[in-house]
Amino acid sequence: MYAKLRLYILVFLIMGLGIGLTMYKHFALGFPLSPDDKKSVWTIEARIDFVARGDPVIVSFALPPKAEHIVFMEEDFASPDYGFSELTPPTGRRAQWSKRTASGPQTTYYRLSVYEKDNISQSLGSDLPAEPEKPEFDEVIKTAATTLLDQVRSRSANTETFTRELINTLNTNTPSQNQSLLLNEQSSEDYKTHLIVNLLALENISARIVRGLYLKDGRRRQSLANFVEVYIGGQWLLFNQNTGEHGKPKNFLIWQRGDQSLLDVVGGKNSQISFSIIKNIHPTRNLVVRDSMNRQAGIMDFSIYSLPIEQQNAFKMILLLPIGALIVVIMRLLIGIRTSGTFMPILIALALIQTTLVTGIIIFLTVVGTGLLIRSYLSRLNLLFVARISAVIIVVIAIMASISIISNKLGLDQAMTVTFFPMIILAWTIERMSVLWEEDGPREVFIQGGGSLLTAVIAYLFMTNRTIEYLTFNFPELMLVNLAFILILGQYTGYRLSELYRFHSLERRNVSGQR
Amino acid sequence: MFLASAKKLRSFGIIGMNQRNFGLISRYNPRHLYPLVDNKLKTKLLAQQAGITVPKLLGTMEYQHDVKSLKEILRPHAQFVIKPVKGSGGKGILVITEHDHNRYVKPSGDAIQLADIERHVSNILSGLHSLGGKPDMVMIESLIQLDPVFADFSYEGIPDLRIIVLKGYPIMAMLRLTTHASDGKANLHQGAVGVGIDMGTGRALHAVQYGAPVSYHPDTRKTFSDLVVPHWDKLLRLAAACYEMTGLGYLGVDIVLDRDQGPMIIELNARPGLSIQVANFAGLAPRVAAIEALKNIEPDPQLRVIFSQQQFSAEPGRYPPRQLRTRSTDSPKIIT
Numbered sequence: 123m124y125a126k127l128r129l130y131i132l133v134f135l136i137m138g139l140g141i142g143l144t145m146y147k148h149f150a151l152g153f154p155l156s157p158d159d160k161k162s163v164w165t166i167e168a169r170i171d172f173v174a175r176g177d178p179v180i181v182s183f184a185l186p187p188k189a190e191h192i193v194f195m196e197e198d199f200a201s202p203d204y205g206f207s208e209l210t211p212p213t214g215r216r217a218q219w220s221k222r223t224a225s226g227p228q229t230t231y232y233r234l235s236v237y238e239k240d241n242i243s244q245s246l247g248s249d250l251p252a253e254p255e256k257p258e259f260d261e262v263i264k265t266a267a268t269t270l271l272d273q274v275r276s277r278s279a280n281t282e283t284f285t286r287e288l289i290n291t292l293n294t295n296t297p298s299q300n301q302s303l304l305l306n307e308q309s310s311e312d313y314k315t316h317l318i319v320n321l322l323a324l325e326n327i328s329a330r331i332v333r334g335l336y337l338k339d340g341r342r343r344q345s346l347a348n349f350v351e352v353y354i355g356g357q358w359l360l361f362n363q364n365t366g367e368h369g370k371p372k373n374f375l376i377w378q379r380g381d382q383s384l385l386d387v388v389g390g391k392n393s394q395i396s397f398s399i400i401k402n403i404h405p406t407r408n409l410v411v412r413d414s415m416n417r418q419a420g421i422m423d424f425s426i427y428s429l430p431i432e433q434q435n436a437f438k439m440i441l442l443l444p445i446g447a448l449i450v451v452i453m454r455l456l457i458g459i460r461t462s463g464t465f466m467p468i469l470i471a472l473a474l475i476q477t478t479l480v481t482g483i484i485i486f487l488t489v490v491g492t493g494l495l496i497r498s499y500l501s502r503l504n505l506l507f508v509a510r511i512s513a514v515i516i517v518v519i520a521i522m523a524s525i526s527i528i529s530n531k532l533g534l535d536q537a538m539t540v541t542f543f544p545m546i547i548l549a550w551t552i553e554r555m556s557v558l559w560e561e562d563g564p565r566e567v568f569i570q571g572g573g574s575l576l577t578a579v580i581a582y583l584f585m586t587n588r589t590i591e592y593l594t595f596n597f598p599e600l601m602l603v604n605l606a607f608i609l610i611l612g613q614y615t616g617y618r619l620s621e622l623y624r625f626h627s628l629e630r631r632n633v634s635g636q637r
Numbered sequence: 638m639f640l641a642s643a644k645k646l647r648s649f650g651i652i653g654m655n656q657r658n659f660g661l662i663s664r665y666n667p668r669h670l671y672p673l674v675d676n677k678l679k680t681k682l683l684a685q686q687a688g689i690t691v692p693k694l695l696g697t698m699e700y701q702h703d704v705k706s707l708k709e710i711l712r713p714h715a716q717f718v719i720k721p722v723k724g725s726g727g728k729g730i731l732v733i734t735e736h737d738h739n740r741y742v743k744p745s746g747d748a749i750q751l752a753d754i755e756r757h758v759s760n761i762l763s764g765l766h767s768l769g770g771k772p773d774m775v776m777i778e779s780l781i782q783l784d785p786v787f788a789d790f791s792y793e794g795i796p797d798l799r800i801i802v803l804k805g806y807p808i809m810a811m812l813r814l815t816t817h818a819s820d821g822k823a824n825l826h827q828g829a830v831g832v833g834i835d836m837g838t839g840r841a842l843h844a845v846q847y848g849a850p851v852s853y854h855p856d857t858r859k860t861f862s863d864l865v866v867p868h869w870d871k872l873l874r875l876a877a878a879c880y881e882m883t884g885l886g887y888l889g890v891d892i893v894l895d896r897d898q899g900p901m902i903i904e905l906n907a908r909p910g911l912s913i914q915v916a917n918f919a920g921l922a923p924r925v926a927a928i929e930a931l932k933n934i935e936p937d938p939q940l941r942v943i944f945s946q947q948q949f950s951a952e953p954g955r956y957p958p959r960q961l962r963t964r965s966t967d968s969p970k971i972i973t
Contacts, residue, residue, distance in 0.1 A: 455655055506701065507763025557765060561728060562827065615660055617653040622640040625651050627848050628918055629641035 129613065133606045140602030147597060152239050152410045157592035159406040161237045163195065164337045166375070167398045168232040172390035174224035179204075179389040181230060184378045185215040191239050192375070193413050201230035213382050228390065236375065237409055251328035251353040257320035266300040267321055281327055281354045282368070288321060289350070289366035315348040315363055316381075328353040330380050332360060337373040339401035346377055346384065346397070407596060426598060439472065441594040442585045444604045446471050449581040451611050453573075458618030461574040462554050469547050470578035471585055476542035479582060483575065485525065485540050490571070492521050493552035494559070501556065515549040650920025657911060661925070665804065665886025666907050673883050674905040677722050678776055680883075687882045689875060690901045692718070693779040701762055704755050711736070711754075716780035719754065721761040721773050727824045729766030731757055732780065732794075744793040744821040781903070782896035786867050790814050792856040794821035795893055798834070798872060801909055801921070802888045804934055805880035807873045807945045808924040810834040811913040812866060816846070817856050825912045830854060832861055833917030837950025839869025843918045870942065872900050877938035877945075879905060924949055 147153040170183060185208070188194060199206050204219040219230050259267060274291055278284035292301060292314065304317060315331050322329040333346040351358045361368050370376070378384055387393040411427055426437050446468035453459045453467075461467050474482035496517050500510055522540045529537030551574075559567045584590055593600055617625075646653075652661070673679050684691045695717055696710040711717060715736060721729040731754065733741045740748045758775050760766070767773040787796045794815030801809045811831050815821050818828030825831050830851060833842040841864035844851050853860040866872065876890040879902070889909025892900050914920055927948055935941045 458654065507760055507765055613659070615653070615656040617643050617646060617651075618655065619640075621651075621653045622643060622646065624848065625646055625915060626639060626641040627845070627850065628649065628651065628915055629645050 126613070129609065133609050136602045136609070137606035140599045140604075140606065143599035143602075144597045147599075151414050152406070153596060154406040154410070155593070157405070157407065157588050160403050161406045161409055163235055163237045163402045163404050163409065164373075164375070165400045165402065166234045166236070166335065166337070167400075168234075168395060169398070170230045170232070170385060170387075170393065170395050172228055172387045172393035174221075174226060174228050174390045176223055176225040177389040179219075179221045179224045179228070179387070181219040181388075181390070181393075182209075182383075182386040183217045183219075183230075183232065183395075184382060184384050185217050185232070186234070186236075186375060186377045187214055187379065189376070192236050193239060193409070195235040195237065195409070195412065196233070197235075198231070198233040200233070201228075204230060213380055214378060224389070237404070249358075251330070251358075254323035254326055254328045256323055259320075263304060266303045267324060270300050270304065271321060271325055275325070281352065282359065284325070285322065285327070285329075285350070285352050285354075285359075285361055286366040286368065289318060289361060289363055292318065293364055293366070311348045311363075315350060318350050318363055322350075322352065330358075332376055333378040333384060334374050334376040335397055335399070336371070337375055337399055337401070339399065342396070342398040344397040344399065345395070351379065407592070426595070438591070438595050439475075441598055441601065442475075442591065443468060443472075444601050445584050445590060445594060446581040448604055448608060449584055450577060451608050453577045453580070455611055455614055456618060458620030459573040459577060460570050461577050462551060462558070462570040463547075463574070466547055466551060467574050467577035467581055469544050470574065471581035473543040474578060474582040475586055477539040478536065479579070481536040481539065482543075482582075483579070485537060485543065486575070488525065489518060489521050489540070489543065489548055490552055490555065493518055493548065494556055497552055497556040501560075511549060511553055514552050515545060518545050518549045518552065646920075650922030650924075650926075651914055652911060652921045652925070654911065656922075661803075661887040662908055666888075667884070670884050671907050674885065674888075674907045675723055675725070677720060677724075677904065678774065680902075680905050681776075683882055684902050687878065689878065689882075690895075690898055692781055692895075692901055692903060695777040695779055697722075697777070698758060698762065698775040701759060704758050704762070707755055707758060708751055710777060711751075714777075714779070718778045718780055719758065719761075720776050720778065721766040722776050723767040723771065723773050724761070725766075727822055729757075729761050730822070732821070734780065781893050781901065784867075784894035784896050786894065787814075789857050789859040790854050790861070790864060792816050792821070792854070794819070794823060797823045797903065798866065798892045798894075799909065799913060800873065800876040800890045800892065801913060802876050802880055802890055803925060803928045804886050804931075805877055805938065806928050806931075806934075806941045807836065807876050808928060808949060809913050809917055809919070809921060810836060810873075811916040812841070812864075814854060816854070818846075825910075825916075831912055831916030832864065833913075833919070834866055835951040836873075836948075837946045839866035839872070840951075841865070842951055843916065845916050848915055867894070868900060870946075873942040873945065874938050875900055875902060877941045881938070 148155055168183070170181060172181070181204075185197075199208075199217055199219070201219050204221050206220075207218050209216045209218055217232060270291065271288075274284060274287045278287045292305065294301070297305065304321075306313065319329045319331060329350055329352045332349040332351045334349060335344060335346055348363055350361045350363050352361060353359075359368050360370050362371070385393055385395050415427060426434055426441075429437065447465070450461070450465060450467055454461070454464075470482075470486065473486075476482075477485060493514060497510075497514055500513055500517075505513065522543070522545070525540045526538050529535070529540075555567050555571060558570065673683060678694075678697065681691050681694060695714055698704065698707070698710075716734050718733075719731040724730065732744050733754075734744050735742045739750050741750065741754060742748050761773050761775045764772045781795050783791065783795055790796060790812075791814050796812055796814045799811045799813060800807050810833075812834055813823040813825060814830040814832060815823050816828055816830055820827065823829050828847060830844055830846045832844040834840070835842050841861040844861045846855060852862075872892055875892060879888055879890050880886070883905060885905075885907055887907075887909070889906035890902060891904040891906065893903050895901050911921075935944065
């Protein structure tokens with residue numbers, strides 16, 4: 123009883139560890155559980171054009187801030203003959219290109235690939251705001267502003283509704299006199315943003331400008347859109363300054379926060395900036411592996427991904443073996459199928475993976491059948507056992523070579539994959555089957571041979587399942603769960619399915635005996 | 638209905654393979670004792686030390702070059718059996734019933750030559766029939782003579798009696814009768830008939846061939862209702878004594894009756910199969926439970942046999958309760 127309890131504790135621990143690690147990789151590192159999980163990766167190109175005057179040139183360009191929920195895969199800064207550095211002042215990252223002399227039209231590029239993590243809740247900015255700076259309006263505008271704010275205040279309940287109401291009032295189609303005065307005739311987006319921030323400041327509400335980019339596939343010559351971020355209840359809320367809606371729109375990349383300039387060009391004029399956007403679809407798994415490797419996550423550093431690609435491919439195969447082992451355990455302990463050689467079916471299944479199912483089965487039957495014929499002749503030659511097995515190995519190789527050559531001549535490329543079958547295993551199978559035939563007759567040969575092949579085919583079907591293949595390779599810790607299952611199955615003392623057949627005459631007899 | 642319901646089988650007390658491996662073999666049979674029964678030479682020596690009759694050993698061979706001396710060893714014996722020392726399940730056993738010059742006749746009447754026997758011996762030595770394919774030895778034994786009691790119930794071979802012994806108590810028995818289909822071998826899945834034997838009397842209870850009930854021998858047409866195993870008490874005592882001999886708690890004892898020398902132990906098995914349940918139309922589980930419920934094991938095989946006969950008899954009336962009382966009052970005297 124004590125041993126049983128200990129086993130169950132062990133099983134529980136192993137399974138917990140396996141599932142725990144899987145959960146960690148899924149939720150913390152973002153590994154998807156399905157191979158079909160895809161993500162859109164946005165490639166954004168910012169093109170900066172200006173005309174240089176022949177003097178030293180410094181171009182300073184605001185870069186998007188790094189955030190929890192977005193992953194920057196790649197950043198490129200391309201511009202011929204310019205010195206480049208990336209600056210990180212507290213107000214936000216900036217790229218700086220510099221050159222001693224330049225004249226004529228100049229172009230620099232900044233390219234960025236990003237994707238959004240979907241399983242991490244987007245934490246809003248919670249950095250503390252500075253005390254709102256009261257703007258200095260002239261008397262007329264100040265009166266208009268005060269009147270407007272009074273109206274808005276009376277129609278709102280809290281800071282959030284106040285902000286929304288203010289934006290709505292400013293955007294109304296039939297502006298009152300006060301609004302027209304405040305907004306000016308030819309007001310730009312920037313002007314409006316500043317106005318909102320200033321008006322909020324009069325109300326002692328901290329707010330700041332946010333510039334961002336709507337991500338849409340195939341767009342060119344885009345510019346940044348202005349938003350207002352307001353500090354409410356300990357966090358920053360984003361408001362659309364044209365509609366008053368709050369919250370970050372979908373597919374929107376925040377490029378810059380605060381009132382710093384987006385682009386400064388010293389020694390140039392007519393500076394212009396335009397963005398173009400392209401969307402690509404990538405499997406999430408590749409993105410996550412790349413990101414985790416870049417971030418040197420501990421669990422990744424000691425994972426299979428740190429191996430060279432060739433070894434990784436080998437492991438892709440090896441990690442499928444436990445699935446085959448589980449199938450064999452189920453087939454033997456629960457179903458009760460007899461196989462020739464305990465784990466021979468797994469090796470056959472591995473060969474089937476290389477050859478595809480039908481071709482593989484045909485090849486297997488051909489090789490073993492021919493082998494049995496030749497082996498029956500060898501048994502008449504009166505050879506010592508080891509010599510006979512070795513002879514069978516050579517026979518198997520000869521059969522394989524002939525299958526390859528003949529199929530090549532016939533133009534059947536599939537049959538060339540015969541080489542993937544493990545030769546020694548085939549030779550042993552032939553030898554064992556042949557002895558079985560002599561001692562127990564052909565029936566037993568078909569039972570055991572058929573059992574082995576059936577087990578191999580089922581193992582093959584599981585091992586080639588896309589999802590299983592994906593999970594075993596990307597979540598090797600699931601092997602622990604598999605191990606736990608095998609440990610539990612090792613405790614199974616009930617009947618095997620085949621025994622229900624084996625003992626079925628007993629049941630009938632006992633039932634009739636009771637009548 | 639091709640499948641029995643697991644619930645019903647359980648209610649009959651049928652033990653399955655998993656249960657056997659887990660609850661009986663690995664619980665009662667310590668691994669280090671296996672060689673005693675897996676190696677038939679060791680078993681034979683052990684049995685001889687214990688004073689149990691075994692078939693006479695005519696010769697052994699260990700190396701391939703010994704094969705040359707095979708002819709010399711075989712020359713004086715008209716009948717003999719060649720066995721792999723570490724064989725299992727009756728594999729690799731060659732029986733010769735008569736020979737002259739280079740003609741060796743098998744029970745089926747087929748004749749083979751010395752070269753064939755030499756190849757067979759060489760195969761055994763290479764480990765073809767041994768567990769795990771390890772190099773093996775060959776032993777040559779005298780042939781057992783068919784006891785006339787079984788003459789009507791066997792065809793081209795010697796029937797053998799399989800008794801399951803748990804912790805020294807015989808709990809179930811089955812007679813395996815050779816048939817034409819089984820090629821003279823007492824192997825159930827090759828077509829031998831399994832006859833369940835009543836523990837109390839040695840009388841035949843039921844018989845099966847290929848898992849289906851039969852009421853008479855397929856070749857000799859004799860009905861099994863007449864069949865009674867002679868010397869039944871002695872056979873059970875022999876089987877029970879094997880517990881002390883080997884130390885194995887779950888044991889299959891194979892006994893044959895020789896016309897001249899009486900009961901002999903030919904083989905012990907540490908992993909006896911489960912077909913015995915089919916032959917008896919009864920499950921092992923209730924009997925195992927009865928033995929496991931015992932607080933201590935009787936040291937005297939004789940008393941264990943009496944307990945088993947009383948406990949597991951199909952005709953309980955034959956052993957009145959008085960006998961039980963006698964046993965319990967007798968036992969202290971025997972111990973002291």
